[in-house]
Amino acid sequence: MIDQQLLRHLSKKYPNVKAATEEIVNLNAILSLPKGTEYFLSDLHGEHEAFIHMLKSASGVIRSKVEEIFGPELTRDERDALAALIYNAEAEIKRRKKSEEDFGKWCKMSIFRLVLIFKSVTNKYTRSKVRKRLPKEYAYVLDELLHTSDEANKGNYYGQIIATIVECGIAEDFIISFTDVISSLAVDKLHIIGDIWDRGSHPDAIMDYLMGHHDVDFQWGNHDIVWMGAATGNWACITNVLRMNISYNNFDMLEIGYGINLRPLAIMAEKIYGDDPCEFFMPKRLEENKFDPIDDMLAAKMNKAISICQFKVEGQRIKAHPEYGLENRLLLDKINFDKGTVMLRDGEFPLRDANFPTVNPNNPYELTEDERNVLNALEASFLQSEKLQAHIKFMYSHGALYTIVNGNLMYHGCIPMDEDGNFENCTVNGITASGKAYMDYLDTQLRNAYFNPDESEETGRSGDLMWYLWLGSKSPLFGKDQMTTFERCFVADKRTHKEYTVSYYKLINRKDICEKILTEFGLDPKTSIILNGHVPVKIKDGESPVKGGGKLIVIDGGMSKAYQKQTGIAGYTFIFNSRYMALAEHKPYSPLKKDGTQEFHTPAIRTVRTLQKRMLIKDTDLGEELQQEVRELKELVKAYRTGKLKER
Structure with missing residues (x-):
């Protein structure tokens, strides 16, 4: 039974049976759609160009769309050029303005082709959701292009829209906005499993970009936490x-x-x-x-x-x-x-x-x-620093020490465990806890240390907890016995530089340990998996990112240039759509050349799990929320029809 106060609150938004039933129809329709594609990345380490390219290309999915739609129709070079336009519209437009005899004609052709890609990436979204993602200045035009049919009497209308865009001199800006929308819609939800900062040159640019993303969350890493402390x-x-x-x-x-x-x-x-x-x-x-x-x-x-x-x-x-x-x-x-x-x-x-x-x-x-x-x-x-403080506040508002989404557990480093696979008791601020309880306590204290230092239980200077989690042996973000900074700076003997990983990193090769962690966090070990970052996977040495019989996947593949000699690749993207889970394995990013061209390496994508049936929105966390809304709206309709509430 729904609380009467809640029903009265709902009645302000849905004042009669018609309004409430219309929303029930809308929500049930949404629930029947396939779930959006989730993307998981970790250990970005300031590599802003490589990271933004991964998002713009949807880690190879955009290229597969181009192949699927235009394979028989366009040459390889033309398909490459279309993909390049979506990945980096500004650079491709600049190059084309110099090389094309009729730049306006190229713009028209490009927009026609982009429309087909646009239709492909929006086919599992509601019209309302797509409209919300459209830039205001071009929302009407893009909506018309998306929903114009191929009928002959509509053909001229369709063509005239594109011709007018070019004639009015807004084609360049329109194409840039259009490609941004395509990339945005290809990535429905983005999870960053730690380490935005350090080593690479522009974590600030990454954060600027992510603050404009429609749906992103963070699982804090050790390099993030030390910046949060700073x-x-x-x-x-x-x-x-x-x-x-x-x-x-x-x-x-x-x-x-x-x-x-x-x-x-x-x-x-x-x-x-x-x-x-x-x-x-x-x-x-x-x-x-x-x-x-x-x-x-x-x-x-x-x-x-x-x-x-x-x-x-x-x-x-x-x-x-x-x-x-x-x-x-x-x-x-x-x-x-x-x-x-x-x-x-x-x-x-x-x-x-x-x-x-x-x-x-x-x-x-x-x-x-x-x-x-x-x-x-x-x-x-x-x-x-206004920008730094804005970035850190965004990390807090959109982040946590761990996150559970759609049955999957995400965290950056490790869950402290002893050699026997028991959750290790850890003491911070005089409080002893283990497993999930330890992570929950730390999450609360990290927020207090930044926003409410007077309410924090940490002693000493505010931010000391962040510093401890950066390098402490019982930190779930560090995962090593010690940090040998002084030794690396002042001692030549490399034996003194050794930092040994904790038991967790051996234990996760066991399926039962991974299932134990999932159970600890209230998840079904039969269906759920763990997404982990922090320790680069050395592919060149034969190491696999898939651990514990497929129950845990390490997605730090070395996006940072500093790690690529160790890993042999340049990062992973974990992709979870309505049909499968897959790993995209990336090659090193190639920057823009002087002639305006760019060499793009299509990642190798391998499926790690195929779902038994297509996953719909009703099967997701969002689906649970929407189904609860439907139940509440049905109670509201009942209240109207039985006279408990008056329609307006």
Whole structure:
């Protein structure tokens, strides 16, 4: 029985039997449609061009549509060109304006062809849903093109619309908007399973793009969480993100994208390390800065300066949080300055760089006055960056530590487990929990740390929890025994650089363990699966992304250029439509060439599960909500017909 108060509320929107029954018809029609296609990606790591290309191409689905519709009719080059237009309309239009004798004719032909692709990607949506996705300025025209029939008397009408678009000089803008709509409709729902930031040059561009997407959610990764901590002004998180991004030469993103003022750091670094070659801190140049190029020598000095600040600040946080169990990272006090060595847990090792002018051997974790001033200035930059704060708030409003959608469980890193496959008891802020309860507790505390620090249970400085989850051995986002940052910076012996993954990553090869995790999160282990990111799958070494008898799929295939030598590929997209689940395996992205052309690599798509029957909207989470609405509306109709509510 539906509550009378709810019925009265519904009656304001549906004031009579006719209005309510019309909506029941509409909802039942929607429930009978096939479910939309979900796309799952992880570990984007700032690779904005590759990521946006994956979305625009729908990870190869757009190309398959082109082949399906135009295979017999167009040449291979023509099909390639049509796909290229959808992937990057601005670049293709610019190229065509130079190469086509009759650019207007090319525009007309392209629009005709785009209409057929448009019809194909919209065939399982309601007309109402499609209209909502259309750009306002072209909504009427696109709606007419979509629903114009092929009858002879409509042919002229259809052609006249396209001719008028060209004659009015809006063809270029129209085509760009049209291709955006096609790509948008091809990807109904987007799941990002962690790690937007670090290594690649423009996570800011990725976030700008995603904030305009119609339906996206995030499962936070360890690289996301450290940026979320930096956005609280936490010095341990700030120094970590700056060290990583300076080491990857990402100055455009830091200073231009987010407006982080690095000048105080640069001045301090030059002052302290003027004669120090800082050879082991030279930046990796995966991409060049267009607007804020920094000399390699200065960048290396800045990298070393912020690294020392990081080790000092982290030492202070470790001492403030003995419960974190991070004492093995207290290494500045383990340096023998006379011998030039450091005592690690595996013994004493020589330092390859023993120049520590700002470290006081008697109080190694004390910041100098210059360092404190620089960190105060950096904290202000992070707190006052409007774009960064907007991006972080979007991560919170659209994200979580884990997400369950349509029977599938998504999280970035791991669920802490012991060697026997039992959920491990983990203690944070004096609270001990395991499995789902641990994840739920952390999710709540992460939100409090950013939005309501006074209500957070964390002790010390706000954001310390984010820093712990970035590198703690019991963190579900890190999944390793330790993070060897100091060792990688200062010790040549690579044995000291080892970071061993936790038991979880061996256990997930077992089907029973994956089913145990699914059961813990209230899912049916027979039908549900886990989508996992974080650890790149080394395809070139024979490793498979499919674990636990198909119950868990790791979709980090190495979109980041930094990982592609290890993986042998350039990322995965997991695709879940109404008929099957599939993995798209990507090759490295090829940037635009000087002549305006671009080499596109169609991903290899393999089906990992074929559904026994086509999945309809009524079978999804959205379907459950819509069916509840139908039940409520039927009760409203009954109330009208029995006189309990008065029609208006």
